[in-house]
Amino acid sequence: xxxxxxxxxxxxxxxxxxxxxxxxxxxxxxxxxxxxxxxxxxxxxxxxxxxxxxxxxxxxxxxxxxxxxxxxxxxxxxxxxxxxxxxxxxxxxxxxxxxxxxxxxxxxxxxxxxxxxxxxxxxxxxxxxxxxxxxxxxxxxxxxxxxxxxxxxxxxxxxxxxxxxxxxxxxxxxxxxxxxxxxxxxxxxxxxxxxxxxxxxxxxxxxxxxxxxxxxxxxxxxxxxxxxxxxxxxxxxxxxxxxxxxxxxxxxxxxxxxxxxxxxxxxxxxxxxxxxxxxxxxxxxxxxxxxxxxxxxxxxxxxxxxxxxxxxxxxxxxxxxxxxxxxxxxxxxxxxxxxxxxxxxxxxxxxxxxxxxxxxxxx
Numbered sequence: 001x002x003x004x005x006x007x008x009x010x011x012x013x014x015x016x017x018x019x020x021x022x023x024x025x026x027x028x029x030x031x032x033x034x035x036x037x038x039x040x041x042x043x044x045x046x047x048x049x050x051x052x053x054x055x056x057x058x059x060x061x062x063x064x065x066x067x068x069x070x071x072x073x074x075x076x077x078x079x080x081x082x083x084x085x086x087x088x089x090x091x092x093x094x095x096x097x098x099x100x101x102x103x104x105x106x107x108x109x110x111x112x113x114x115x116x117x118x119x120x121x122x123x124x125x126x127x128x129x130x131x132x133x134x135x136x137x138x139x140x141x142x143x144x145x146x147x148x149x150x151x152x153x154x155x156x157x158x159x160x161x162x163x164x165x166x167x168x169x170x171x172x173x174x175x176x177x178x179x180x181x182x183x184x185x186x187x188x189x190x191x192x193x194x195x196x197x198x199x200x201x202x203x204x205x206x207x208x209x210x211x212x213x214x215x216x217x218x219x220x221x222x223x224x225x226x227x228x229x230x231x232x233x234x235x236x237x238x239x240x241x242x243x244x245x246x247x248x249x250x251x252x253x254x255x256x257x258x259x260x261x262x263x264x265x266x267x268x269x270x271x272x273x274x275x276x277x278x279x280x281x282x283x284x285x286x287x288x289x290x291x292x293x294x295x296x297x298x299x300x301x302x303x304x305x306x307x308x309x310x311x312x313x314x315x316x317x318x319x320x321x322x323x324x325x326x327x328x329x330x331x332x333x334x335x336x337x338x339x340x341x342x343x344x345x346x347x348x349x350x351x352x353x354x355x356x357x358x359x360x361x362x363x
Contacts, residue, residue: 027305030298034312038091041316045087045323046079053079086216089224090322090336091315093213093277094287096228098314100270101288102295102306103235106242107266108171111296112352115274115288118159118174118267119181120152124278125209126185126192127151132205133196144208145223145279152275155181159267169260174267211284211337213322220280231273232311238262239303246301284337286344287314293351317344 046058053061053075061079100115107113116122127147159177163169189209196202235242241262244252249259278284291314292306299305321339328334 027299027302031305031309031312034309034316038312038316038319041320041323042087042091045090045319046083048323049078049083049326051075051078081218085218085221086213086322087319089216089221089280090213090318092221092224092228093281093284094291094314094316094318095311096224096232096273096277096314097284097288097318098291098310099232099235099307100273101314102292102303102310103242103266103270104288105292106245106303107263107270108175109246109248111293112289114285115270116182116283116285118178118271119155119185120271120274121278121283122182122185122189123151123153123155124148124275125151125283126188127154128208128279128282129189129192129205132208133192133201135201142223145220148279149275151185152271152278155185156268156271156275160264169263171263174263207335208282210335211282211340212335213281213325214335216280224276224280227272227276231269231276234269235266235273236307236311238265239307242303242307243301282337284318284340286340286348287318290344290348290351291317293348297351297354 043055043058047053047055057075058079061076062084064076065080097115101113104113104115104117105111108117125148127150128144131144131147158181159174162177163173166173193202193205196205241252241257244255244257245259245262247255252259252262274288292310295306295309295313299309318336318340321343322336324343325334325336325339
């Protein structure tokens with residue numbers, strides 16, 4: 001009997017090891033597929049537009065650009081000065097928003113949380129709209145993103161001050177603060193827009209609020225690159241802590257994780273990512289909500305796979321949305337944020353219904 005128990009235990013262990021290996025291979029395969037699809041969509045985005053460019057010509061232009069003579073190649077400037085910075089910015093912004101969304105979902109232990117839940121994006125909107133309406137943008141191209149980032153940092157500081165005063169860093173407190181700050185900043189933004197001098201200024205403010213990458217440049221990419229990349233890398237370096245948060249505060253503490261410090265770090269890092277991205281692109285919704293939620297259904301909640309998967313899917317989604325925006329029917333141009341909302345909203349509804357069906361079957 002004892003021998004039979006030992007054999008049964010060994011057999012069960014072997015089956016568990018095999019299942020884990022199969023899961024790991026499946027997840028790795030999905031990540032490689034996402035990476036390949038992201039690369040394909042990125043190249044396609046450089047090819048498509050009002051002036052279609054064959055992939056071979058795109059490769060030639062990029063190869064020549066490394067030598068600094070892209071202007072001598074047909075359509076070289078179109079790619080290197082217009083499409084390439086726009087595609088790179090979309091890729092980085094999408095990855096940043098998706099990683100920030102995944103971090104917030106772990107912070108609140110809620111798969112429906114999104115990067116703007118703390119009010120950081122609304123704070124950035126106040127700063128940007130104030131610059132647009134007051135005409136301060138004439139001072140320099142850096143004024144608008146600087147004001148937007150300052151607005152985002154201001155909201156972060158307010159959250160930290162209230163949390164310190166209340167001595168309560170719980171997710172519920174942060175969520176309630178975020179709701180209040182979103183409402184307050186939205187009211188301030190509305191008041192500023194309502195008192196604009198002319199309709200053209202109002203149109204410019206609304207255009208920014210809906211998010212767009214039309215005027216993306218190398219300067220914009222340079223502004224967002226450092227804070228966004230640093231924030232993404234730091235969040236991805238916290239996979240153990242993020243996985244621990246999913247188990248509950250008490251369990252995480254028993255595993256040696258300082259929950260209060262991790263939550264503070266997540267708030268700061270996601271605010272830096274979202275603030276830097278929104279400062280350049282405007283408010284683009286659904287990327288930070290749909291991308292991590294979709295990847296979670298494919299790869300599970302382990303942040304070792306979830307974060308890189310969300311980053312790639314977020315970048316892919318925003319690059320594709322921006323490409324669609326460039327190809328708007330009627331010869332016009334749609335804003336990138338409009339496309340993400342038109343696509344993201346129905347996709348998110350499908351994901352929510354699918355998640356409920358899975359939970360119902362599990363019960």
